[in-house]
Amino acid sequence: MIRVVATTPFEGQKPGTSGLRKKVPVFQQPHYVENFVQAIFDSLEGFAGQTLVLGGDGRYFNREAIQTVLKMAAAAGFGRVAVGKGGILSTPATSCVIRKRKAFGGIILSASHNAGGPQGDFGIKYNIGAGGPAPEHITDAIFARTKTISEYRILEAPDVDIDTLGEVGLGEMVVEVFDPVADYAELMRTLVDFDAIRALFQNGFTMRFDAMHAVTGPYAHAILEGMLGAAPGTVVNGTPEPDFAGHHPDPNLVYAKDLYDLLMSDAAPDLGAASDGDGDRNLIIGRGQFVTPSDSLAMIAANAHLAPGYSGGIAGIARSMPTSGAADRVAEKLGITCYETPTGWKFFGNLLDAGLATICGEESAGTGSNHVREKDGLWAVLMWLNILAARRESVADIVRGHWVTYGRNYYTRHDFEEVDAAAADGLMNALRERLATLPGQVFSGLTVEKADDFSYHDPVDGSVTTKQGVRVFFTDGSRIVYRLSGTGTAGATLRVYIERFEPDAGRHAQETQAALADLVALSRSLPDIPGRTGRTEPDVIT
Template sequence: MAIQSISTHSFAGQRPGTSGLRKKVTVFMQPNYLENFVQALFDVLSGIDAEGQRGTALQGQTLVLGGDGRYHNRAAVQTILKLAAANGVAKVLLGQGGILSTPAVSAVVRRRAALGGIVLSASHNPGGAEGDFGIKYNANNGGPANETLTEAVYARTQVLTELRMSDAPDINLNPLGVQMLEQMQVEVIDPVADYLEVMRSLFDFDQLRGLFQTGFTLRVDAMNAVGGPYAKAILEDVLGAPAGSVVNAVPLEDFGGLHPDPNPVNATDLIDHMSAPNAPDFGAAMDGDADRNMVVGRNFVVSPSDSLALMTAHAKLIPGYRHGLLGVARSMPTSAAVDRVAKALGLPCFETPTGWKFFGNLLDAGQVTLCGEESYGTGSSHVREKDGLWAILFWLSLQAATGKSVQTLVQEHWRIYGRNYYTRHDYEAIAVDVANALMVDLRASLPGLVGQRFGQRTVAAADDFAYTDPVDGSISNHQGVRLLFDDGARVIFRLSGTGTEGATLRLYLERYEANPALHAVPVQTALADLAAVAEQVAGICARTGMAAPSVAT
């Protein structure tokens, strides 16, 4: 075995987005494509001087490594291990079989005081040989690397000419324990163990066992993704939920043909079961890397925005949050439902751009405890990622503590705080130039929109959302075009950074309804007039040729 110096060349387009570098798996399988990105990461972590000379900051450090088990995961793990061994990493904590959920990576980094972690996932994007793949780096707080580091990695990918890589044979990813690769220890760890201990510190496991002993039933759809082993181990094996409560529980390279995005459009099997006459008491789904969640009651789907608001309102029922919350945060496109709860409880409430790294700064600074975004993600200070199974345990704990169903909890919440009707319309695989031109024209139209009247509403403000981080002072511009109306309604346009094909335009619509007698209107009906305003202002259908959104949630 020896360390090899391998000549390479740069690849265009290796700038990480809000959730790392995501491309089609066929792109990642190009010779040296993954290697270049990882070598650039290791160069930056080592410290690169003005002459491009590699430093020694990576020497002796421990990294965490794992992924969601999608196609190319195991091969990518072997490649990264050989690069790590050649670049001076002392130890890698590797999830058994190359498996670690995204929140579990964060938990292991934090519990084991690692330098950081490499996560192999494209989250909720489709898997398989023709699907997507992704990689991102999480820093020593367990959260996604900041833009300073990711931009430095991108810059390095563009000038890289050499890889440092071991020629050692592949290691066995399955047996627990320590193996050696060159001078580097590879410790294969139980992927669930550290995460389980974090959950024990937050929730009353005896109370949850008692819930299942009453005959309480649930259906958790892991969508053939990485959350399955975690849900089965914790819900069935530790807490005593009936065997078979977790379905689609074995991670598959192609997710069994499922699209592991937990929303009513993609998790249709769960929706069907929860709508049946013999429906379980509680339903939930997780995504590809187990950081997102959808909560479902009998014939009742909870919106992510309502979920965050209700969790905030009832947090003191959970042992880990019994002493109160420091504050809450939501992404700008997420509905203002949590804002109303925060105001009532006297809590600080932050509005950030989309991307969990913005929450990470607030969490590290002790300014917030709970955070969430409209794309089915909620989390707290226990890790620095959103966390699907944690959210499921939170909702189960609320039902155990109150004896109330999902529907009752949400409808009581609306009676107290009012209902924020909310939807997101996704227009997928739009030509990039068309999407960019639409946003450019929207930004140009903003000054003239203020004061315009649309039906019963007047545009009170129109802007392109910008955020100044209250912790580090960094500024993030162009985070989404907003139309803010005099009655509190909002229309938001934003391009997503998580797709791998064309561009995805996301349209967010929201209005507030205080009258409980009007809380049962179907969401799309309640927001149809705002959808018409959005079309009038942006001309989405004419520009894209799409008569309707690809997905409406």
């Protein structure tokens, strides 16, 4: 029996760059999940009898939300929902399954790299039939619907067993519980050289992959230790936990410090890698050599032809605006275009669908290609393994050789988290008001060449996205970027990006923060971060 339930709107159900994210207790409010899911369904057309893909990263409240979505999908008229066993399905695997099965779309239950647990974060994101995050016209429609919703529809039925593979009926709909790893692993086999990587491990190559108690554990165990023959124990923290075992599942140098320390020690394996809560981000560290996400994007693009899936070359590269210009230099040498987009993987979708780009990446540890429409952490790790197997060089040698060829982009990001939202908005507005007067001014010996508020004109559909971050460029080629992140759930996160290009190989051995010290100091004084936010130091430096 389908029950129609009267409801009233909740404030603030606006999807950000990666769906709706709030604290778990917010989602646990009566009708909160139901309102948002109904708003998704009300904003879509033509899905009667179609397939919906469903899964999440296993975080706290994942199982309860899955049952709600299943019963509402049955009430809405979907013909089938394919759900990962145990409710587990990484974000890139969701995209893979949507595309392989030609599903109508998918719902991902995750807050990505944000902390989990009863007081942690939760999220709901809708992905379209191409496999990528819903574009803005759909998320805008969903948000508009959340503000007017007066009822939702849900099937009255017992909960579905999502821990047993197979099919069961739910009203007139079929629920298929499937292996969340199989389709993804099959796709990876077509992209990278499994035989070469297997031989690499057989010849003594060592690795540690930290799954951070998050969703990529089952994938890494199956692919790295199972299919590729990495030694047992290569994958650590490989069992997904609802609270990520009390840790923060963000693969950066703060939350993956143990991995970094290991790779900088005498006991270091050849490669260290990690992925985040929902499996779409990655961390790459060689023995004694951290690889920044911006550099990793450029190096994967420069070496992509070594992997079977990209042996014919790549059509183009796309990077988010705050990501360093390292990829631009690779694109220039390859004779292809490097597209600069706003932050948010959905902006890469049109470029990938149109065949304009093949490799995409963001400085926030997201890298991917046209094999899916999400960033893909484990894919990036497998690409690095393929490159290492083909070149028979260390990570450090590959990185340093790349810098000699292309120059080095010294780059860092300083995050000021949970800043008072009004103070953060005031800082950004004050910067925007100064844009016209900044060119020509000299700060600490650095002359401003130009300053703007980044706008993106999509070359495929002509859409325009504005206010994507304030950029200040200097005459020596350096730049500082300021933007507010859309991935947090409390206050505002002010991200400050600092970059300087160094073509001289003799100056490539500097420590990053030291090489950027003058720009770092200027990045704080220029908008008066201490005075406006009360913060004198960032919470996270990457």
